[in-house]
Amino acid sequence: MAALRVSRLSLLLRGAEWEAAPRGVLAPLPPSLPRGCHHLALWRAAEAPRGGGGSAATTQGVHGHSRLLPGRGFHTSATASAAKKDYYQILGVAKDVAQKDIKKSYYQLAKKYHPDTNKDDPKAKEKFAELAEAYEVLSDDAKRKQYDTYGSAGFDAGFGSGAGTGGQQYWRAGSTVDPEELFRKIFGEFSRSNFGDFSSMFDQPQEFFMELTFTQAAKGVNKEIALFLNDTCQRCEGRGNEPGTKLQRCHYCNGTGMETINTGPFVMRSTCRRCSGKGTIMTNPCTLCHGSGETKQKKTVVVPVPAGVEDGQTVRMPVGKKEIFITFRVQKSATFRREGADVHSDLHISVAQALLGGTARVQGLYDSFTITIPSGVQPDHRIRMAGKGINRVNSYGYGDHYIHVKIRIPKRLSERQKALLLEYAEEESDVEGTVTGIANTSTGKRWTGT
Incomplete structure (x- = not known):
């Protein structure tokens, strides 16, 4: 050779x-x-x-x-495959997503594609490993930054982690961590234990709905609401273990809360999978909360509804050590209509009031008041009462109350009322067409029809 x-x-x-x-x-x-x-x-x-x-x-x-x-x-087929991988797409998250959302998405997908629950799917194991590889990169800020900069193709897929120019460490494409070990390392015993609930890691404030009348929403009110909330267990006082028993030192990590995992040529220190970093384990969980330290409890909470809240608006308020969301559902009013901080209502007046003018009593949000009706007021005339509206939530002051004038036309008249109207009609000069009971003669003079 x-x-x-x-x-x-x-x-x-x-x-x-x-x-x-x-x-x-x-x-x-x-x-x-x-x-x-x-x-x-x-x-x-x-x-x-x-x-x-x-x-x-x-x-x-x-x-x-x-x-x-x-x-x-x-x-170079292995590298071509790595270059095509989009770790964000694999985990189903956006590129600007927070770490907690990456962890949450990984856990949900890892449960879905875990080989133990997909024994009939030959691709589940490959998908499970792919999820672990994506999470291993995106969960590490340094690796994620390098991935965002260079992509999979920018990594050395053949030689593993090593020193580059300037002593910089570079990540090796292709995970060396056992997917099952990674799954257990991150989430400890959550996937198999009854002591606790994984959902608590991503505990979001509970949302409740509160019905309000129009006036309550406009003026504000302190209103009670009955809630069922997860709160500190009253039996074990949140410790999780049965009263009278003690926690035992974790034999996995010898009470340190950290364990060593060998991943091929690498040695990794990570949170203990058995005790989740606590250093202790409970052998006698509380019989009431089953080790979670919390139970669902009924509580009556007084909600300080701020003046001016709108239908569908949500507020966040603390309840003990928890926080809850409360969304308001505002009922419609038979009297008022709302447009932002302004209130609208209708005022029905008589024909005589419309013609001659006068006064009328109007019901407002906070009290009733008297308004003056100008003579000759027209239908749908709008009267503005400044500062009589709703409190402006995001600024200072109050809105206005607009009163829409509606002229109530009588459907029936007495004989005297009819005679007076006919007499009035005789004096009108701007009539277009005819008036029932009044007509013009051939000479242009008015006459009483039969």
């Missing part, structure tokens, strides 16, 4: 460009060239026997891993 001497060779391998240096040592390219060159590698090439189907080459990294590269190309 004749040795093939390579004095200088440039190749593209796993998304990173390498340059062959003297004596067969591949050195990282200068910083001005494409990124991705973070490791030293040894290049060995040999010419295969002529009957062996062409030439072959072998690569060897600084970690001692060797790979036979046949003939004319390099196999």
